[in-house]
Amino acid sequence: MAKLSMELVTGERVVYQADDVDMVVAPGSEGTLGILPNHAALISLLSAGEVRVKKGNQEDSLIVFGGFVEVLDNRVIVLADSAERAEEIDLERAVRARDAAEVSLRNESDRVSVAEADAALRRAALRLRIGERRRRNSSGAPR
């Protein structure tokens, strides 16, 4: 059966690269995209969220903040504005960022700062959700 090759890059580095991938799940702007081998050529914008890469019975999790994905000839290329692997997430920093964002959301009235705080809060919440799930999975019994 055909396999996918998958690459996730940001302007700063190559975050993830793998061959023989069975499925990629990405947060498309219009809804979650599941990409299997022999997918039609596609270019889609991404919203902030989780990218999951399935390879055999192993699954890698990454977090992306905006960007887009191109699928062509069983090659999946994610060009993210910023991204990190789930295992790179710094949970303590995310908690601090969330608390700081909540404080400024309560106190700020200026529209720009509110929007910034809101965006920071979303980012932190996403990091926490994915980072904590990863921690649970790795400390508990393997699936």
Place this chain on the structure above:
Amino acid sequence: MPSTREIRRRIRSVRNMSQITRAMEMVAASKMRRAQDRVTSGRPYAERLRDVLGDLASLQLGADEMAQFPLLQQRDVRRTALIVVTPDRGLTGALNSNILRRVTQYIRTEAGSTPPKVIAVGKKGRDFLNRTRQEVVAEFIQLGDRPSLDDIRPIVSVAVEEFLSGEVDAVHLLYPQFVNTLTQKPEVVQILPIERPEGDAGEGEDYIFEPNPKDVLNEILPRYVEVQVYQAVLETVASFYSAQMVAMRNATDNAKELVDDLDLAFNKARQAQITNEVAEISAGANAFRTD
């Protein structure tokens, strides 16, 4: 002939200097390696982005559709803007003067009939542009060795604004391209309007666009500009450290040579002094001879 004491003092000061240049050489060498890595690790994104843009070239756009993408709009060039990327510091041999000479050449021959608006990135360029009374519309200094894309965005938004408002009809980017450790070449590239890379349009892949081609292209185009500027800044950092390393190595070598010459001069002077003293003593002894 200078006295032995003077020579000794000079030897000491040249030695001290060579210790400093040696230290700077080593610091620059280690930072250079990291800066080079960053240049290479940023490349895949730029290349993929260019590929995607090339693939999109198969998307045939009519004139009215083109009008929806102002960043692609070719206009008659009356005035241009130039983003000048330079290091913040000197002691880099000929690097900075090569960049600035290229800037002068650009202003004289490649800008439109009106002198360009300039955006200065890096202190050396800013100082030069202010000194030569160019119209500096924005300056960005001390981005550091590891700028992030977020640091670059304000630079790009100034340039894009100038272009979209019709103040300028093209934006160029000038930076020292990092060829290798010994060679850095000042390069000028056009970043606006975006020249779409050639795609293999012949294959005519039918892409599915989500949400639609227009939104996708509108997202990709600004990023393409950003990443070009970002790469230029990274290359500037790498160029800076390699030029500095080479300049400091030359300085260290020269200092060593100078010390050798001075050592020789010192020995000669000492020898001359001893000869002198011996001559004086024997002359004195001769004076007391009574035979």
